[in-house]
Every structure is written in C-alpha cells, then in structure tokens.
Amino acid sequence: EVMDLGTMVVTYGDSNVGKTYVVLDQCFHVAAGKDWNGKKVRPGLVIYVAAEGGSGFLKRVEAYKRKHGTEDIPFSVVPCPIDLCSENADTRRLVKLIQEEEAHFGQKCVLIIVDTLARAMGGGDENTSVDMGKLVGHCDRLRAATGATVNLIHHTGKDKSKGARGSSALRAATDTEIEIDEGLMLVTKQRDLARPDPMRFELEGVEVGQRSDGKTVTACVVRWVTESEFEDRLSPLAEAMLEELEKLIDAKADELEESGENPTKADKATLFVPWDEWQTVTKSVVTGARGKPVQRTALYRARTELSHLRIIKKGK
Numbered sequence: 001e002v003m004d005l006g007t008m009v010v011t012y013g014d015s016n017v018g019k020t021y022v023v024l025d026q027c028f029h030v031a032a033g034k035d036w037n038g039k040k041v042r043p044g045l046v047i048y049v050a051a052e053g054g055s056g057f058l059k060r061v062e063a064y065k066r067k068h069g070t071e072d073i074p075f076s077v078v079p080c081p082i083d084l085c086s087e088n089a090d091t092r093r094l095v096k097l098i099q100e101e102e103a104h105f106g107q108k109c110v111l112i113i114v115d116t117l118a119r120a121m122g123g124g125d126e127n128t129s130v131d132m133g134k135l136v137g138h139c140d141r142l143r144a145a146t147g148a149t150v151n152l153i154h155h156t157g158k159d160k161s162k163g164a165r166g167s168s169a170l171r172a173a174t175d176t177e178i179e180i181d182e183g184l185m186l187v188t189k190q191r192d193l194a195r196p197d198p199m200r201f202e203l204e205g206v207e208v209g210q211r212s213d214g215k216t217v218t219a220c221v222v223r224w225v226t227e228s229e230f231e232d233r234l235s236p237l238a239e240a241m242l243e244e245l246e247k248l249i250d251a252k253a254d255e256l257e258e259s260g261e262n263p264t265k266a267d268k269a270t271l272f273v274p275w276d277e278w279q280t281v282t283k284s285v286v287t288g289a290r291g292k293p294v295q296r297t298a299l300y301r302a303r304t305e306l307s308h309l310r311i312i313k314k315g316k
Helices: 017-034 054-067 091-105 129-146 168-174 227-232 236-258 265-269 275-285 298-306
Strands: 008-013 045-049 075-078 109-115 149-156 176-181 184-190 201-211 218-227
Touching: 008 017, 008 129, 008 168, 017 045, 017 054, 017 075, 017 109, 017 149, 017 218, 045 091, 054 201, 054 218, 054 298, 075 091, 091 109, 091 129, 109 129, 129 168, 236 265, 236 275, 236 298, 275 298
Parallel strands: 008 149, 008 176, 045 075, 045 109, 109 149
Antiparallel strands: 176 184, 184 201, 201 218
16 A cells, blocks of 8 residues: 555655656546556545646646546646644635535545645744644645545755655654655655565656647656566666676675574665675676677666666665
C-alpha cells in the first residue's frame, strides 16, 4: 500500500517535476474505482483544492478525463486558495462543501488534495512550528470530520537533500511522505505501512482541444514505466558499470557473512563502494571505442546517469 484511509500525506518535490500529474493520476483512479499502478484503491469521492494552477490545471484534468474515458466520476475541484492556518480558517466551510458533494454523488469522500501547502498557510509562516502546527491541526479536523485522507502537495527547499521545506513539525505529523523527482516517485516515510518500491514514470501528451487559430492544445498525463522498460533505457556503459557495482556489493556482502553477520536486502542496499575501486574494476573489464580503454570522462557520465535515475546514491 502507498496511502491509508484517514491519514495525513505530504507529496513533495522541486518545481516542475510532475507532482500534480502524479497526484491527479492517483485521484482519477480512486474516483473511478480502478486499480492504480497495480494496487487496489478505496473508491469514493475525491476533492481537489486547486489553490494554484489556474487554467493550466483544468487542462490537466481534461487530459486525464480523456485518457481514462471518465466524465461522470465523483471528482470535484475547488479552484481557489484556501486558509487552513488562521483563526478564521476555511475548515468548516470546506467540510460543508464536501458534505454537499457527498450528497450530490451519493459517495463518501475518501481523498482530499490541497495543492499547495504554501497557499493553504494564509498569512502563516511554514518555517515556524507554531504556524505549521496550526495547519496540521486543521488537517486533523478535516480528517476527523470526513474520515478521508488529506494529501498536501508541497515543495522542497533550496537543499533538496533535506526533503520538504518548512518546520519539522510537518514531517513529525505526517503518516506518509512521498517524494517526486524527475520521473521517480519514492515513499520517504511510512508510519504504519510497509514502504513500496520506488515507482518510475514519464509524462506523455494528450490532445485536449484546439485554439482559435487551429493549433492543438495538449496537456500531460502520467505513464508508469515498468522495470524492464526502465532498464532498457540505460546506456550500455551505465548498464555495464551497474553490473560491476552489483558484483562488488555481493562480494562485500559475502565478507559480512564470513564474519558471522547475515546481511539482509536492506543491508546490501546501504553497502558503500569507493568510486576509485568501482571505476578501476570497470575499466579492467569494459572497453571503449575500437577496443581502447574506456575514458574517465565516459565513466563519470555513466555514473551521473545512474545517480540521476536514482539507481545509485553518492556517498559523502
């Protein structure tokens, strides 16, 4: 499982990495009652608070409707900013609106999206624990009143390695935290559920209409990439380097076993291989153009490719 009913979720990432596309993909599958990426869903009403995005967001919604062939599904958009922080917060009004939509569709609300957290802070400061605590409190009230999951779309700070920006009070209160990077969805925190494997995706265009000048209007939707498809996209050198790295890791795991330890799959994933050792082994078995030794710059490019695709993680 990725998200549980009635929990608080934060989906975060840098700008323009596909956060909204991924979340919309989840929304349409839940509202339509269709399995999402091979996983069962709890069908029901989905409320999407589109506090930012404008007309571009509505094009994305239309693209998903056309992709899934779904028009009359329990999915409602609230196309305006919302205050979930101040004393005069919109929590009660949002709960009332949700109840009205439940009556209209004849289904209980199971998922509420707030896009974005920053636009829901009102005049609050997301870097202070006091204001972030107020926002978390209003999200708790939403969950208590509706029984639905609340998913806050958020951004990373200047240092992406530190995760979602703002006060640590947010992460402490979060049940499930999901990072969206270039073509990758990664669950970085799971309070009660097991963490699923990373999921890879790409964006593909869907025609949603035509402009007055006759030009086609398109918007993107998510297409999930299988592991075999993903592996086929690696360059030959990156694939060869990965194979040698796996051999080195297996050798280090064997050493642990011989010393009396029994490494698990998680232990193997954290084993560190020095770059000098890795490139030396690779150069001894891989040849470059015309049978010549592979160049150091080519090795660096292949390592960057593997790192960018989040197959490996660089040590400090």
